[in-house]
Amino acid sequence: MEIDQKREIRFNEETMATVQKIIKRYPEGREKSALIPILHIAQAEFDGWLSPATMDYVASILNIQPIEVYEVASFYSMFNLNPVGKCLIEVCRTSSCWLMGAEDVVRHIEKKLNIHVGETTADGQFTLKTVECLGSCGTAPMMQVGHEYHENLTLEKVDELLNKWKAEGKRSRYC
């Protein structure tokens, strides 16, 4: 995928107001607590991943060293340190989902999109990942797309969703 680093990394006023509100949730001198929530917002605003420029920007907002942001961003699985497609599909692969057929769901998506897990389609539309238990074990198998949970999956249901998302050029987002 093309990496577009030319765009300006800066929150608009409205987002900045949200960020400032989040920072106020923590005691004075403990503003760093807001780091993870702000990284989520930054990732959503700036193409679904955290580039070094984005992380440096977040560091400047919180008045901390860039390394303090890098070490956190690299620890948590929801932060993407590389570009991802517009629509990030995350299929749960742990026990209950596996018992209910998660492997078949993954294989099916791989074939349908012609990519392997961890890859992005050539048009930059879809990235496929597997993740660990997302707390939907009773409605397994499941996948997450941004903040949407898609549960009780069947291969037909997956087809339907993929076709729809392809047609509408879906973007997945958490925030």
Add this chain to the structure above:
Amino acid sequence: MGKKLLLEHVDVPGINTLSVYRQKGGYASVEKALKTMTPEAVVEEVKTSGLRGRGGAGFPTGMKWSFLAKPAGVPRYLVCNADESEPGTFKDRYLMEKIPHLLIEGMITASYALGARTSYIYIRGEYFYVAQILEKAIAEAYEAGLLGKNIFNSGFDHDCYVQVGAGAYICGEETALLESLEGKRGNPRIKPPFPAVAGLYGCPTVVNNVETIAAVVPIVNHGGAAYAAIGVGKSTGTKLISASGHIKKPGVYEIELGVPVEEFIYSDEYCGGIINDRKLKAVVAGGSSVPILPADLILKTAAGEPRLMSYESLADGGFASGTMLGSGGFIVMDETASVVKNLYTFTRFYHHESCGQCSPCREGTGWMEKIMHKILDGDGTMNDIELLWDIQAKIEGKTICPLGDAAAWPVASAIRHFRSEFEEYVRRGHSIKDVKHYYSTKGIPEPAYS
């Protein structure tokens, strides 16, 4: 019908809104505690109730609260553990999504008991939509004067905030959670000091599970003794069980502690039996970390007594023939399931989630995943089974946090109770090739697809 204390009103339309929740008696515990009880009296009721932590360890909540240090002039915090990442567990999600005000009410009442002016609900990042439901409930509570300054004219002020995580099972471990809440990597801290003395920002802190905090509401409303009268022995009250796997009716059930396991699996009130009436093979009774048990040992103890859904009964027989209630993540496997393959998903999980601070856990979980993969791929040897046993034994008890134990126990129990299945994999070798799909984020090469 068993008694319901938490989910009694869960099906009432609009129960997620403040107005309906209050019509059903919501926030009575806050009013009662703030207007008629001292904080110490609330702690006493919780002690009397016998409530034990619902996050997995089962530590008595009243006792935990009474350990909280109270140095003058230092703020104290209540932190709710809504990280819920233990495979097989989804009860906290259900509770927060359906009846968010129950958690907020518990947060206020518990904070009053602990003298916490501020509380945080740390929720896993993947539950983003649930976090929004909580934010909305909190906004309603502020609007109604149930949060903020001088609640019920009692002089008690309280602020409650939601903080989202970003995908890390280890952040469910309470000290890792506090690190994460401080904006750092989720590396567990060495204990002592315990959070009760030095927790969030170095201040005295209580960390409790969502369900534990919610249970404070009925305890304050009806009294600790009434709560203690429910359940069996030292397993008092009700417990939310997340039931999944090969059962007819997966879902979240509130049970009175002490229900027989057999009734829980087969009765229509709960799981409704096994899919297609196949035979029960094995159960992981308390989330991925607890020992797996074969059908005969989950239904009856080694002594032949019916096994009950309680802390004591599930643990009966120790690890030789028992397991643990844990977080209540009840995963059922029928005769078509492969215990070996299920274990592979667990070893992969723990390797993925190890924070990497201690070498036995960081290296051991990786080795176990690789060996499991090798066995499933048909390349295993009998010696690999011994090696797995050896590795798990060298992790257990030798790490900073209990994730190491949690990674070791499933391996030990699967070999203990299902050794012949491992041997079968080894014997059949390449005719098995039981890895349809394989991917590791930690650099283990992906095998070729067939």
